Amino acid sequence: MIPAPRTRRLAQLALGLVLYALSMAMLVHAGLGALPWDVLTQGISQRTGLSFGTVTLLVSLVVLACWVPLRQRPGVGTVANVLVIGLLVDPALALLDLLPDPLPLGVRIAGAAVGIGLNGVATSLYVGAGLGPGPRDGLMTGLVARTGRPVALVRTGIEVVVVLAGIALGGTFGVATVAYALVVGPVVHLVLPRVRVPTDERAVPAAGPSTQEAPAVV
Numbered sequence: 001m002i003p004a005p006r007t008r009r010l011a012q013l014a015l016g017l018v019l020y021a022l023s024m025a026m027l028v029h030a031g032l033g034a035l036p037w038d039v040l041t042q043g044i045s046q047r048t049g050l051s052f053g054t055v056t057l058l059v060s061l062v063v064l065a066c067w068v069p070l071r072q073r074p075g076v077g078t079v080a081n082v083l084v085i086g087l088l089v090d091p092a093l094a095l096l097d098l099l100p101d102p103l104p105l106g107v108r109i110a111g112a113a114v115g116i117g118l119n120g121v122a123t124s125l126y127v128g129a130g131l132g133p134g135p136r137d138g139l140m141t142g143l144v145a146r147t148g149r150p151v152a153l154v155r156t157g158i159e160v161v162v163v164l165a166g167i168a169l170g171g172t173f174g175v176a177t178v179a180y181a182l183v184v185g186p187v188v189h190l191v192l193p194r195v196r197v198p199t200d201e202r203a204v205p206a207a208g209p210s211t212q213e214a215p216a217v218v
Contacts, residue, residue: 001124001148008195009129013077017084024085025092026115029099030108033174035119036159036166036181037136043169048181052093065134072141074133080133102116110178119180120187127188128196 028034034042037059038052038165045055059084064074102140103111127133136158167173 006123009131009161009199010076012195012197013080013126013129013131014084015131016122016127017080018088019118019122020126021085021088022092023115023119024056024089025096026111026118026179027176029096030112030115030176031172031174032108032112033177033180034172036163036177039166039171039172039173039177040162040169041166043166043171046170051090053086053088054091056086056089060086060135063139066139067135067142068147071208072138072142074135075130077126077131078133078135079139081126081133112179116176116180116183117187118197120184121191123184124188124191124195128192130197130199139200 024038025033028038028042041052041055041059041106044050044059045052064078064082067074139156140151140155143149143158144151147154163173165176
């Protein structure tokens with residue numbers, strides 16, 4: 001199979017990360033439960049007064065530092081994941097805050113549902129670009145490689161820890177968090193094969209996100 005031009009892969013990566021940030025904001029704004037790692041982000045944000053986007057970026061950097069002992073190697077997509085999502089999620093939340101408050105429950109449910117589906121598509125796009133996993137995904141795959149434990153077990157263990165920590169700090173765990181874990185995996189399974197671009201042997205392989213290929217990480 002002929003490798004796809006790098007410009008196409010970069011464009012797909014960028015689109016996927018922008019949509020990922022938007023999907024995160026939609027779930028946070030709906031108030032029915034955030035993504036597993038975002039429960040922790042919300043809790044830290046509430047305790048420190050830092051914006052959601054700032055905490056997202058800082059947590060990503062901390063997780064990325066954990067790659068060092070695991071001997072994981074970041075790719076272009078890894079760095080882009082940290083910067084694009086961390087910088088765009090606050091503006092996305094600000095736009096959603098322009099909507100009437102409070103929103104009817106039906107609208108919030110619809111927003112959460114769209115956010116979950118959009119997250120699955122966004123994940124497929126950035127993983128399919130083959131330019132490197134996100135920080136949380138790389139942490140999972142690194143632990144799998146070092147411990148020999150199954151992906152599902154490692155992913156679940158990580159996310160249980162971050163969700164419990166997030167709840168303790170005041171993050172929002174709810175029905176949307178559970179729905180995300182159940183739905184996003186099948187969405188990625190359906191979409192990813194259709195958007196995965198051919199890469200050469202030198203390309204950094206994309207690891208399936210913990211929240212995706214084994215329903216749980218930006």
